[in-house]
Amino acid sequence: MCRSIKRLRQPQGEASAEAVRAAALQFVRKVSGMHKPSGANQAAFAAALDAISAATGQLLADLPPLRARPDEPPRGE
Numbered sequence: 530m531c532r533s534i535k536r537l538r539q540p541q542g543e544a545s546a547e548a549v550r551a552a553a554l555q556f557v558r559k560v561s562g563m564h565k566p567s568g569a570n571q572a573a574f575a576a577a578l579d580a581i582s583a584a585t586g587q588l589l590a591d592l593p594p595l596r597a598r599p600d601e602p603p604r605g606e
Contacts, residue, residue, distance in 0.1 A: 537585070540595045546582075549589070553581040 534552045537544035557577045558564055566574040 538589055538592060538595050544589060546586070549585050550578070550582050553578055553585055556581055 534555045535548070537548055537552055557574060561570075561574065561577070563570065563574065
């Protein structure tokens with residue numbers, strides 16, 4: 530049902546808004562157990578998606594830049 534949520538904080542720079550929203554969508558899907566909500570659940574699903582996207586973006590903005598370890602190869606998205 531749900532692929533793994535990818536690590537968004539990378540030494541290469543900020544995660545895109547699309548990457549943040551995709552991770553939030555995966556989280557909401559996993560927690561709710563719904564891949565696509567019914568019409569009755571759509572508002573709650575969308576509100577959760579917006580709140581988690583905003584919280585994730587704020588968290589990433591508040592954290593200090595991540596430095597790459599010299600012995601660690603860069604990770605792909």
